C-alpha cells in the first residue's frame with residue numbers, strides 16, 4: 343500500500359508518505375495485514391489456502407472456485423474465521439471483492455459472448471489477482487445528485503462517471519462514482535455499471551484497474567478514528583475502513599482491463615450467468631452472523647457486569663438477538679443445502695434465502711444496536727479514558743465504576759466496546775453501512791418480490807378455493 347502512492351485526499355490534503363503510518367489509515371491496514379498473516383500461517387493452511395489443479399501454487403481461499411458443497415462449506419468456515427478477527431466489523435475484508443472476481447472470472451465465456459477479448463480479460467484479471475492475492479475496492483453507484491425518476495444524465499455537465507473517449511489504447515473515463523469503502527487502501531479498483539435504467543451506453547462499462555492509475559482520485563470522508571488508543575477507541579482504532587468518493591479525471595482504462603463495454607445485455611444477465619450476487623450475499627451473511635455472535639456475547643457480558651439478567655424485559659431483548667442469530671444461520675444453511683452448480687461447474691449458494699437474509703439484517707441491525715443502548719444505559723456514557731485511569735482520580739474510578747463482579751477498568755473496557763459499536767461516530771457509520779452496503783433496502787425488497795416464484799402459492803390458494811363447495 344505504501345509503494346502504490348495512490349492519490350488519496352483527506353481533510354483537504356493530498357496524502358503523502360507512507361499510508362501505513364498515517365493516523366486515519368494505519369489501524370485498518372494493520373488489521374488487514376493481520377488477516378493475510380493469519381492466512382499464511384502453516385497451521386491455517388488447510389482452511390485458508392488451496393492448490394489449483396494446474397499445480398502452479400497455493401492461493402487464498404476467497405479466490406477458490408467452489409466445485410462441491412464441501413468447497414462451499416469450507417469457504418464459509420474460512421470467511422467466518424477471518425470475520426472473527428474483526429468481530430464482523432470489517433465490511434470490506436478482502437474476501438468480499440475477491441469472491442466477486444472469482445464469480446466473474448470463472449464465468450469468462452459469458453463476457454466472451456460480446457467480444458472474445460473481454461472473456462480473456464476477466465479470466466486474466468481474476469488469475470492475476472488470485473496469483474498475487476490482491477485486495478480490491480469497488481464502486482457501483484452514481485453520485486447522489488438527482489434521483490428523480492425522470493432525471494436524464496445530462497452529458498454537458500458530467501457528474502456520474504462515463505466514457506468520454508475511446509481510442510486504440512482503451513477507454514477514457516470522466517466523472518465520479520461512490521462510495522468506495524477502503525477506497526485508496528486496496529491494490530485495485532473494480533467498477534461495474536451502476537444499477538437502474540440507462541439511457542446512454544457511455545455509462546455501461548466494467549473494468550478493473552490499479553488504484554494508482556493516473557487520474558484516479560480517492561476523496562475520503564473525515565476519519566472516525568479519533569485516536570489509536572485501543573482502550574479509548576477499541577473498535578475505531580482497528581477497524582475504521584474509511585469511505586471515499588472516486589473521481590476519474592480523464593482516466594485511461596487500457597482495453598486489457600475492460601470486460602464489459604456498452605453492452606446492457608451482458609450486464610442484465612450477469613447475475614444469472616455468474617451467481618455474483620449470491621456469492622456477495624453469502625460472504626456478507628457469513629460475516630453478519632459473526633457480528634451477531636459478538637453482539638449476543640457483548641450484551642450477555644453487559645448484563646452480567648451490572649446484574650440485570652433476571653429482569654423479564656432483559657430476557658426478551660436477549661431473545662431478540664438470539665432469534666436474529668438463529669434466523670440468519672438458518673438462511674445461510676438453506677442457501678448451502680439448496681446450492682446448485684452453474685454451467686461452469688461453480689457451486690452457487692441458493693439466492694432466495696440469501697436475498698431474504700440480506701433484507702432482514704438491515705432492518706434488525708438498528709434494533710440490536712438499540713438493545714445495546716437500552717441495556718448499557720448510562721454505562722455507555724460513564725466511560726473514562728485510559729488517561730483518567732492513570733491519573734489522580736484513579737481510585738475514585740476504581741471504586742465507583744466497578745461492576746457486580748468485575749473491576750472498574752475491565753468494566754469500562756467492556757462498555758467502551760459497546761459504546762464504539764453503537765454510539766460513537768464509528769458505530770453510527772456501522773449502522774448506516776449495514777443498512778445500505780448491499781444497496782437501497784427499499785429497492786432490494788422490490789427486486790426480491792419481483793423475482794420470487796409466486797405461482798405455486800397462487801395455485802395452492804386457487805385449488806383450496808376450488809375445493810370449497812358452495813352451499
Ligand SMILES: Cc1cc2nc3c(=O)[nH]c(=O)nc-3n(C[C@H](O)[C@H](O)[C@H](O)COP(=O)(O)OP(=O)(O)OC[C@H]3O[C@@H](n4cnc5c(N)ncnc54)[C@H](O)[C@@H]3O)c2cc1C
Nearest residue numbers: 480481482483486489520521522523774775778781782784
Ligand atoms: C457506509 C457505506 C459504505 C458503502 N460502501 C460502498 C462500496 O464499498 N462500494 C459501493 O459501490 N457502494 C457502497 N455504498 C453505497 C451503497 O451501495 C448505496 O448507499 C446504496 O446503493 C443506496 O444508494 P444511495 O446511497 O445513493 O441512496 P439513494 O439511491 O440516493 O437513496 C436515497 C433515498 O431515496 C430513496 N430512493 C432513491 N431512488 C429511489 C427509487 N428509484 N425508488 C425508490 N426509492 C428511491 C431510497 O429508498 C433512499 O431512502 C456504501 C454505502 C454506505 C452507507
